[in-house]
Amino acid sequence: MFGLGVAKGLGITLKHFIETFVDDLKYFPKSLGNPEAFARRQGPSGRGLFTVEYPEVKLPPKENFRFLPFLITDFDVPKDSPEYDPEKAREQIRCTSCGICAKVCPPQCIWIVRTNDPKTGKPVPQPAAFYIDTDVCMNCGYCAEFCPFDAIKMDHDFELADYEREVGHIHDLQRLMKPVSYYAQIRPTFNAMEEAARRAAEEEKRRKEEEKKRRAAEKAAAKAAAAKAAAEKPAAEGKPKRSPEEIKAQREAMLAKKQAREAARAQAEGGQAEAAAPAPAEAPAQPDDLTKIEGIGPKINALLQNAGITTFAQLAATDVEKIQQILTEAGSRYQLADPGTWPQQAKLAAEGKWEELQKLQDSLKGGRRQDSE
Numbered sequence: 001m002f003g004l005g006v007a008k009g010l011g012i013t014l015k016h017f018i019e020t021f022v023d024d025l026k027y028f029p030k031s032l033g034n035p036e037a038f039a040r041r042q043g044p045s046g047r048g049l050f051t052v053e054y055p056e057v058k059l060p061p062k063e064n065f066r067f068l069p070f071l072i073t074d075f076d077v078p079k080d081s082p083e084y085d086p087e088k089a090r091e092q093i094r095c096t097s098c099g100i101c102a103k104v105c106p107p108q109c110i111w112i113v114r115t116n117d118p119k120t121g122k123p124v125p126q127p128a129a130f131y132i133d134t135d136v137c138m139n140c141g142y143c144a145e146f147c148p149f150d151a152i153k154m155d156h157d158f159e160l161a162d163y164e165r166e167v168g169h170i171h172d173l174q175r176l177m178k179p180v181s182y183y184a185q186i187r188p189t190f191n192a193m194e195e196a197a198r199r200a201a202e203e204e205k206r207r208k209e210e211e212k213k214r215r216a217a218e219k220a221a222a223k224a225a226a227a228k229a230a231a232e233k234p235a236a237e238g239k240p241k242r243s244p245e246e247i248k249a250q251r252e253a254m255l256a257k258k259q260a261r262e263a264a265r266a267q268a269e270g271g272q273a274e275a276a277a278p279a280p281a282e283a284p285a286q287p288d289d290l291t292k293i294e295g296i297g298p299k300i301n302a303l304l305q306n307a308g309i310t311t312f313a314q315l316a317a318t319d320v321e322k323i324q325q326i327l328t329e330a331g332s333r334y335q336l337a338d339p340g341t342w343p344q345q346a347k348l349a350a351e352g353k354w355e356e357l358q359k360l361q362d363s364l365k366g367g368r369r370q371d372s373e
């Protein structure tokens with residue numbers, strides 16, 4: 001029927017409204033914000049109001065809930081504590097100002113100023129300034145995910161309403177820093193996992209260092225033992241230690257022996273070489289001036305020299321026919337030459353019988369016998 005559904009709905013609302021007041025009376029006067037009342041009302045036995053009366057009552061955020069990033073400092077003193085020291089907190093900040101978070105931030109809302117040592121000018125692994133523009137941050141959590149030092153984490157604090165947005169919404173280093181215990185409180189599971197991983201890494205590092213030290217010690221001990229054994233060896237073998245003078249004398253004696261051996265060897269090798277050396281070849285006979293033979297002029301002399309007849313003795317031993325052949329092969333201009341007396345004249349010349357040669361030549365005419373004309 002028209003209007004009955006509306007009446008039923010309003011009846012349910014009225015019922016919850018009345019039940020809320022009845023329920024509140026059980027926890028009077030602190031029903032509002034009472035965690036027990038809140039837990040019962042949120043459970044299956046709850047009666048009355050289901051909604052949360054924020055800001056008096058707040059639902060605890062889930063561990064994975066993320067809002068703006070914050071920076072972790074190992075100076076574990078809350079900011080509202082009188083013992084909080086901002087400078088110490090900055091000194092113990094985990095951030096090394098590597099800049100990875102600023103690089104991966106999609107809207108580029110992170111701005112880091114690195115620290116330099118005032119004396120050396122070298123970079124110091126600590127941020128001098130760190131800003132996040134919270135109006136630009138889109139709460140993606142990339143910065144926390146990529147930070148290699150677990151230095152930046154996503155916060156649960158979402159109550160950031162402000163009357164002034166130009167400055168208050170840009171969070172600086174001091175505002176971003178929060179103690180590690182705060183992170184452990186808002187993300188206990190993640191913190192425990194990260195701490196376990198960090199402890200394991202430190203344990204592994206310590207183990208490796210100890211192993212390295214142990215190996216170095218073993219190596220040093222082995223070296224020392226070897227040196228000791230080497231030092232004790234002569235004594236163990238019963239050999240007396242020699243003085244430097246004895247060593248020098250022995251070395252000189254060995255050197256002298258060696259030199260004597262080398263000298264003897266060199267001498268032996270020299271004798272053998274002399275014996276093995278071939279006898280010097282006979283010096284080639286000096287060519288004679290064949291023009292002293294009547295009938296031989298400079299050109300025929302050159303012809304004979306070229307044919308290998310260079311001395312009187314060779315000419316004396318050569319047949320007249322052979323000489324004639326040499327002349328014939330040299331051309332028609334030598335056909336008039338008569339070599340008939342050349343071996344005879346050469347024989348006298350070779351034997352040094354110059355007077356007899358002269359007599360013979362006196363009887364010749366152009367090297368020919370008078371009777372042969």
Ligand code: SF4
Pocket residue numbers: 094095096097098099100101102112146147148149150151152
């Ligand atoms: S990635 Fe981590 S250590 Fe590097 S600058 Fe960002 S917060 Fe610092």
Ligand code: SF4
Pocket residue numbers: 069101104105106107108109110132136137138139140141142143144
């Ligand atoms: S949460 Fe995302 S947007 Fe915000 S600062 Fe980190 S990386 Fe940038």
